[in-house]
Amino acid sequence: MSTSTESTNPGGRRRADRAAAPTATGSSAAGPGNTPLLELRNVGITFKTTTGDVEAVKETNITVMPGETVAIVGESGSGKSTSALAAMGLLPENGRISEGQVFFHGEDITHPSRKRLIALRGSEIGMVPQDPMSNLNPVWKIGFQVRETLKANGLPHADKDVVQALKDAGLSDGERRMNQYPHEFSGGMRQRALIAIGLACNPRLLIADEPTSALDVTVQKQILNHLEKLTKEKGTSVLLITHDLGLAAERADRVVVMQKGRVVESGPAQALLQNPKHPYTQQLVRAVPSLTPEDIGAADEGDAAQEIVQIKELVKEYKIRGSWGRSTQFRAVDEVSFTIRKGHTTAIVGESGSGKSTIAKMLLGLEDITSGTIHVDGKDISTFSNKEWFGFRRRVQPIFQNPYGSLDPMRSVFRSIEEPLRVHKVGDAKSRKEKVYDLLDRVALPRQLGDRYPNELSGGQRQRVAIARALALDPEIVVCDEAVSALDVLVQDQVLKLLGQLQEDLGLTYLFITHDLAVVREIAHDVCVMESGKLVEVGSVEQVFENPRQDYTRRLLDAIPGKDLLEV
Amino acid sequence: MAWYLVTRLLQMIPVFFGAIFIVYFLMFATSGDPTAALCGDRGCTPATKAALEAQYNLDQPFFLQFLLYLKGVFTLDLGNNFSGRPILSVIAETFPNTVKLALIAIVFEAVVGVTLGLIAGLKKGTWIDSSLLFMSLLLISVPVFVLGFVAQFVIGIKLGWTSPTVGAGAPIQDLLLPGMVLGAISLAYVVRLTRNSVAETKTADHVRTATAKGLTPGRVRNAHVLRNSMIPVVTYMGADLGALMGGAILTESIFNVNGIGYQLYRSINMGDGAMVVSLVTLIVIVFVIANLLVDLLYAVLDPRIRYA
Numbered sequence A: 001m002s003t004s005t006e007s008t009n010p011g012g013r014r015r016a017d018r019a020a021a022p023t024a025t026g027s028s029a030a031g032p033g034n035t036p037l038l039e040l041r042n043v044g045i046t047f048k049t050t051t052g053d054v055e056a057v058k059e060t061n062i063t064v065m066p067g068e069t070v071a072i073v074g075e076s077g078s079g080k081s082t083s084a085l086a087a088m089g090l091l092p093e094n095g096r097i098s099e100g101q102v103f104f105h106g107e108d109i110t111h112p113s114r115k116r117l118i119a120l121r122g123s124e125i126g127m128v129p130q131d132p133m134s135n136l137n138p139v140w141k142i143g144f145q146v147r148e149t150l151k152a153n154g155l156p157h158a159d160k161d162v163v164q165a166l167k168d169a170g171l172s173d174g175e176r177r178m179n180q181y182p183h184e185f186s187g188g189m190r191q192r193a194l195i196a197i198g199l200a201c202n203p204r205l206l207i208a209d210e211p212t213s214a215l216d217v218t219v220q221k222q223i224l225n226h227l228e229k230l231t232k233e234k235g236t237s238v239l240l241i242t243h244d245l246g247l248a249a250e251r252a253d254r255v256v257v258m259q260k261g262r263v264v265e266s267g268p269a270q271a272l273l274q275n276p277k278h279p280y281t282q283q284l285v286r287a288v289p290s291l292t293p294e295d296i297g298a299a300d301e302g303d304a305a306q307e308i309v310q311i312k313e314l315v316k317e318y319k320i321r322g323s324w325g326r327s328t329q330f331r332a333v334d335e336v337s338f339t340i341r342k343g344h345t346t347a348i349v350g351e352s353g354s355g356k357s358t359i360a361k362m363l364l365g366l367e368d369i370t371s372g373t374i375h376v377d378g379k380d381i382s383t384f385s386n387k388e389w390f391g392f393r394r395r396v397q398p399i400f401q402n403p404y405g406s407l408d409p410m411r412s413v414f415r416s417i418e419e420p421l422r423v424h425k426v427g428d429a430k431s432r433k434e435k436v437y438d439l440l441d442r443v444a445l446p447r448q449l450g451d452r453y454p455n456e457l458s459g460g461q462r463q464r465v466a467i468a469r470a471l472a473l474d475p476e477i478v479v480c481d482e483a484v485s486a487l488d489v490l491v492q493d494q495v496l497k498l499l500g501q502l503q504e505d506l507g508l509t510y511l512f513i514t515h516d517l518a519v520v521r522e523i524a525h526d527v528c529v530m531e532s533g534k535l536v537e538v539g540s541v542e543q544v545f546e547n548p549r550q551d552y553t554r555r556l557l558d559a560i561p562g563k564d565l566l567e568v
Numbered sequence B: 001m002a003w004y005l006v007t008r009l010l011q012m013i014p015v016f017f018g019a020i021f022i023v024y025f026l027m028f029a030t031s032g033d034p035t036a037a038l039c040g041d042r043g044c045t046p047a048t049k050a051a052l053e054a055q056y057n058l059d060q061p062f063f064l065q066f067l068l069y070l071k072g073v074f075t076l077d078l079g080n081n082f083s084g085r086p087i088l089s090v091i092a093e094t095f096p097n098t099v100k101l102a103l104i105a106i107v108f109e110a111v112v113g114v115t116l117g118l119i120a121g122l123k124k125g126t127w128i129d130s131s132l133l134f135m136s137l138l139l140i141s142v143p144v145f146v147l148g149f150v151a152q153f154v155i156g157i158k159l160g161w162t163s164p165t166v167g168a169g170a171p172i173q174d175l176l177l178p179g180m181v182l183g184a185i186s187l188a189y190v191v192r193l194t195r196n197s198v199a200e201t202k203t204a205d206h207v208r209t210a211t212a213k214g215l216t217p218g219r220v221r222n223a224h225v226l227r228n229s230m231i232p233v234v235t236y237m238g239a240d241l242g243a244l245m246g247g248a249i250l251t252e253s254i255f256n257v258n259g260i261g262y263q264l265y266r267s268i269n270m271g272d273g274a275m276v277v278s279l280v281t282l283i284v285i286v287f288v289i290a291n292l293l294v295d296l297l298y299a300v301l302d303p304r305i306r307y308a
Helices: A011-023 A080-087 A114-120 A142-152 A159-168 A187-199 A217-234 A245-251 A269-274 A279-287 A356-363 A386-395 A413-423 A429-442 A447-451 A459-471 A489-506 A517-523 A541-546 A551-558 B002-030 B034-039 B046-055 B062-074 B087-122 B127-141 B144-158 B172-201 B205-212 B217-246 B249-254 B260-270 B273-301
Strands: A038-049 A052-064 A069-073 A095-104 A125-128 A205-209 A237-242 A254-259 A262-268 A307-321 A327-341 A345-349 A371-376 A396-399 A477-481 A509-514 A526-531 A534-540
Touching: A038 A080, A052 A069, A052 A080, A052 A095, A052 A237, A052 A262, A069 A080, A069 A245, A080 A095, A080 A205, A080 A237, A125 A187, A125 B205, A142 A159, A142 A187, A142 B217, A159 A187, A187 A205, A187 A217, A187 B205, A217 A237, A217 A245, A217 A551, A237 A245, A245 A254, A245 A269, A254 A269, A254 A279, A262 A269, A262 A279, A279 A489, A307 A356, A307 A509, A327 A345, A327 A356, A327 A371, A327 A509, A327 A526, A327 A534, A345 A356, A345 A517, A356 A371, A356 A477, A356 A509, A386 A396, A396 A459, A413 A429, A413 A447, A413 A459, A429 A447, A429 A459, A459 A489, A489 A517, A509 A517, A517 A541, A526 A541, A526 A551, A534 A541, A534 A551, B002 B062, B002 B273, B062 B273, B087 B127, B087 B172, B087 B217, B087 B249, B087 B260, B087 B273, B127 B172, B144 B172, B144 B249, B172 B217, B172 B249, B205 B217, B217 B260, B217 B273, B249 B260, B260 B273
Parallel strands: A069 A237, A069 A254, A125 A205, A205 A237, A345 A509, A345 A526, A396 A477, A477 A509
Antiparallel strands: A038 A052, A038 A095, A254 A262, A307 A327, A307 A371, A526 A534
């Protein structure tokens, strides 16, 4: 592996690099003599906004050699997707390449003609987009959407060709699948359909924009393996865009790190991970949970702690409407029993649909219990009167996944945090104000933020507000339902540390629902693993991670991206 | 699907009876002495009045009147109106005219409205978009009778392109102008709805993916933007079809169309209860069926909607 850090572009030495970068593109995979397949040379991308032009990407150099996989890593807003999409002419209407040049196999495609662009798309450069839920047209059958790709690029598009494309992407049973609509597919299947579309015309370059970040970790692994196999077979170059450094390092030959629209560091994946030079990359490497197994929860004093929640043979059934008004029962939670220790963090992990959130909702009293019991402090919550529920809700507070959706956009931060205090008639206006400021201090937000509205905050700030609101009533138990899943890795790290600190200071008990095992390792004391409604494994975090008893748990653990990198 | 259709049709029964009852009750409660209108300024002799009351069941208590009317509905014998003509034959004569008029209006607003809305949505933020929005706003703000009289005067009389009024039998060429006037305001709403919907859809992720496949812009527009944008527009037009059939009173009066709106207006003035109730019930049925058709059309446009 070459250790060259070509196209590194840290702040000061830009001028010198500008001339040097194009010639310095060397990659051990392809040899220095070859023409790069894709080359962004000093590219700047500008967006026209109502408040003037914004330069989202500056002086960016990215090179992809034939057959090579290059990953661009960075947090949201770092310009990683924008740079890649610009190469396909897919910038939003108000965006344009304002500087530099883009070359595709030696051809300048910075500002191609419309005709050339249409010819390039699909057959030369394919795309696998980020969100499988929103990237297939809901009103057309899957087969139609694959077929029109083949047709538009002048390839044979009979039924058997469509079936073959689906099969290549790992969707067997293509004859049936092609007649289904996207909403009849699971997330993983949709992503496979999108891969089928992206690779249908055998493009020389595939731009994969966070192809798996919306998927469960086991599905993610399957899909990435499959994508890797396909592109290796076909010799396709891949430009992989991801926020997950572990995943990038595992899958790519070279990694490009972007921050605030600039490339801050790039180089071979292993070298970059083991010896990050730029402070931002160092920060990223430290923040990847799977790469730094450190316990940030409160110290574990063994079994001495009191059991605050006891869940026994808990069952939740939903009615599913069938045809002609008949209904069938669906068991979302199937005889689950476990306990939660006071002052500790219990994590429930599992894939989507495993029933983990349903348990949290029943504990919060947001769903009725079909059978079984939940005892909190020895009291059965299903026997609560409305008044008892009101009191109980002070003691058990939730933090939800989506920080954009769980704050009322019409209320200021101050009012959002103050609301539970008003509802429960705690103190007077003055003491409430003090309490809110105190909470803002605790979650490390400046006090003047209280006057702002949610749309003026970043994702991490919003989640801090949600935490402050959850803590307003001094609860004993906090239910975190995927509370950090929507956050960038650095922000996620900060929020996890904050939660750990709060637990230490206030003796909080957490029930942590997540699909991310790396996060579990970092924060949890006890782990419950769920698979399709059943609890398959319970134990302390050490037991489960070091010595998993169930195949399913092992599969989940194996699927964590970048897991093996530390051991290399 | 079949089950859904059955339940929806069953739901029509209470709506049907409820509407008849409410309208019947309102007519009964509001109109003073219906026979007074029949007899004109000079008044009738008590004997004539009694005979008239017997003929129209006006001497019976309210509920019996209502039941007798219902019986008429089911035996398809609605009786005569105050001019002495069978109500059914009046409906048979006027309803087709209204249907023709409403269909012209809806086709006009669908074809022209969706086209203009699509152009505005695709060109959002340009002068084309702004001028189309301005024109639609202008159209919305002008009362329909002003629009009707101006169109009648300019196109029918000054330019002489069409007949200013609709002749006997309401031939299609005479109905074109009134149809367009009737559909004009809805057209403005359709332009705006389509424009917003298209502008939103064209920035959707799946449209970007379609572009990335290498499709031509025309194909992206027709297959991926237009169809997905039609759902709110179809909802609006479905509700509007009902409104166009019942609410064409002004347009029908201006252009002298012998339709049910015009008949309804006359019957209300005369206090002709049986006639009013029959016409309103007809309009209610049209509304309910139009809504059902819209709901079924949803499933065609958006396969995610399945009725169970």
